Amino acid sequence: MRTGDTNQKYGTAGRSRRDVVRAAALVALVGTTGSLTGCGLFDGEPDPPPAPDPLAPLIGGALDLAARYEATIAAFPELADRLRPLAEAHRAHAAELARVTRTTLPSATVAPSTSAGDSGAVTAAATLKQLREAEQQGRDAAAKVCTEAPADRAALVGSITAARASHLEVLR
Amino acid sequence: MSEALAAALAAEHAAIYAYGPIGVHLDGDAADQARSAEAAHRSRRDSLILLLTGKGGTVPVAAPAYALPFPVTDEASALRLAVEVEERTGAVWRAALPATEGAQRGSALNGLTDAAVRATRWRRAAGVTPATVPFPGRPA
Numbered sequence: 250m251r252t253g254d255t256n257q258k259y260g261t262a263g264r265s266r267r268d269v270v271r272a273a274a275l276v277a278l279v280g281t282t283g284s285l286t287g288c289g290l291f292d293g294e295p296d297p298p299p300a301p302d303p304l305a306p307l308i309g310g311a312l313d314l315a316a317r318y319e320a321t322i323a324a325f326p327e328l329a330d331r332l333r334p335l336a337e338a339h340r341a342h343a344a345e346l347a348r349v350t351r352t353t354l355p356s357a358t359v360a361p362s363t364s365a366g367d368s369g370a371v372t373a374a375a376t377l378k379q380l381r382e383a384e385q386q387g388r389d390a391a392a393k394v395c396t397e398a399p400a401d402r403a404a405l406v407g408s409i410t411a412a413r414a415s416h417l418e419v420l421r
Numbered sequence: 422m423s424e425a426l427a428a429a430l431a432a433e434h435a436a437i438y439a440y441g442p443i444g445v446h447l448d449g450d451a452a453d454q455a456r457s458a459e460a461a462h463r464s465r466r467d468s469l470i471l472l473l474t475g476k477g478g479t480v481p482v483a484a485p486a487y488a489l490p491f492p493v494t495d496e497a498s499a500l501r502l503a504v505e506v507e508e509r510t511g512a513v514w515r516a517a518l519p520a521t522e523g524a525q526r527g528s529a530l531n532g533l534t535d536a537a538v539r540a541t542r543w544r545r546a547a548g549v550t551p552a553t554v555p556f557p558g559r560p561a
Contacts, residue, residue, distance in 0.1 A: 334551035403518035411537035411557040
């Protein structure tokens, strides 16, 4: 962008000495990096980042759901027996998705921010309702990815969809 | 694709058969649940028969009887069989996912998801914990 402006300045008449100096400095700067792009100083654009893996949002969703359950268990220990298997399932989903997509999971997702952040006022029933909504959204998101997934990923994403749907039964 | 769907049809035939002895040993809510589960399996069976007939491939027919994995003699064994029927059906639908695409992928996913939900319901009715599995339909 800035090099483009510089180029235009070269075309204008009556440029000051300072402009010339500045432009020369910019060209020198661009020259050192610009040669890497190979084609043209001013039309060279950086390579577009690789398209995100379609499974990536499911990893984030699984970690978020796991964190929500863990926060709920911390706030309402009486729900631990019921909810811990669900939290563990989401962690297992994230791990499997990371393996398939060859990505590394962020280490230690502490500080579950979303749901039970300000407990005290929040009741267990309200938290379970939020979890139900989050699971429903997660199920729908996974179902969409499953129907569009290539054959070698369809079964895994199908199982994750089915697991999220089955969690709703436990949250009833 | 047709092979995987034919396997799903065979599984649905077996599931419908199994809900006979299951229903006999249940009452109240569990009996209602068994009836609606059986109806759901019949509906999937009918859709599969239509689909496979339309494709002109082989359409598996129901066997006159199926060997149950264990005798169903009381409520506990009926619930246990119901869990197992749904787990097996779910596994067959899961196996159909890679072999399908588009709308048929969608119905295979519904087959897997519904089976997983019913399996969870039956585990809860039977007092099995945890009531869920992390990867429904995946071979152990």
